Amino acid sequence: MVRHDPFFMPQRPTLWSALLLMLGLTACIPQPSDRHLARPRPALQPDSAMMRQCTADLTAQGARYRVLPDYRNDSGCSAINAVALSAAGASIANLGATRCPLASAFVRWVKGPVQQAAQDVYRARVARVVTMGSYSCRQVRGVARASLSEHAFANAIDVSGFVLTNGRTVTVATGWTGAAEDEDFLRRIRKAACQRFQTVLSPDYNVAHRDHLHLDLGRGPYCR
Numbered sequence: 001m002v003r004h005d006p007f008f009m010p011q012r013p014t015l016w017s018a019l020l021l022m023l024g025l026t027a028c029i030p031q032p033s034d035r036h037l038a039r040p041r042p043a044l045q046p047d048s049a050m051m052r053q054c055t056a057d058l059t060a061q062g063a064r065y066r067v068l069p070d071y072r073n074d075s076g077c078s079a080i081n082a083v084a085l086s087a088a089g090a091s092i093a094n095l096g097a098t099r100c101p102l103a104s105a106f107v108r109w110v111k112g113p114v115q116q117a118a119q120d121v122y123r124a125r126v127a128r129v130v131t132m133g134s135y136s137c138r139q140v141r142g143v144a145r146a147s148l149s150e151h152a153f154a155n156a157i158d159v160s161g162f163v164l165t166n167g168r169t170v171t172v173a174t175g176w177t178g179a180a181e182d183e184d185f186l187r188r189i190r191k192a193a194c195q196r197f198q199t200v201l202s203p204d205y206n207v208a209h210r211d212h213l214h215l216d217l218g219r220g221p222y223c224r
C-alpha cells in the first residue's frame with residue numbers, strides 16, 4: 001500500500017524532488033522588481049492620425065512595409081495600428097504584424113546603433129535581421145496567472161540573430177556567451193535598445209530569453 005502522508009519518511013525524496021523542481025521553476029518567475037510585466041495593460045485603440053504620422057516616418061526612414069487591417073480576437077489579443085515590416089536598410093525576417101510605433105523604433109534601432117555596432121565590431125554591415133516574430137496571442141512566459149504578453153498586442157519583437165554582409169552569422173543563442181566580438185556586439189545593441197524601448201530582456205533576464213532579445217513598447221522602463 002502506498003502512503004500519501006507527506007511527512008512519512010519514505011516520501012521525503014519525492015518532497016525534495018518537488019522542492020528542487022519548484023526552485024528550478026522560480027528561474028522563470030519574475031523577481032519582485034519585474035512585477036510591472038504582470039500588470040494589466042490598457043486597451044489599444046485604432047488611431048488614424050497616429051498611423052498617418054507613423055507610416056510617413058517609416059517611409060522617410062526608407063523602410064519596406066505594408067499596413068495591416070486592425071485585428072482583435074475573443075482572447076483579448078489584438079494587432080491594432082499594425083504594419084508588416086520587411087526591410088529597414090537590412091532585410092528583416094519573420095516579423096509579421098507589429099504596431100507601427102514599435103516598428104518605427106525598431107527601424108531606427110537597426111539603422112542606427114545596430115549598423116554602427118556591426119561597423120565598429122566586425123567592419124561589416126548587417127544584411128539581415130532574423131526575428132522570432134512580433135504578434136503572438138499568449139501570456140507572459142513562465143509566470144503563473146500572468147497577464148497577456150506584449151506580443152499579444154503586436155507590441156513586442158524577439159530578435160534571434162543577424163547575418164552580416166561578410167557572411168558571418170551572429171546569434172543571441174551562441175554569441176551572448178561566445179566569441180569576444182559577438183559578446184561585444186550583442187551588449188552594445190542591447191544597451192542602445194534600452195534607450196529606445198520600454199522593456200528589453202536578454203539572456204541575462206532568464207532562461208526563456210537565452211536565444212533572443214525581447215524588445216517592447218509596453219510598460220517599463222526595464223532593461224536586463
Ligand SMILES: [Zn+2]
Binds near residue numbers: 213214215
Ligand atoms: Zn518576447
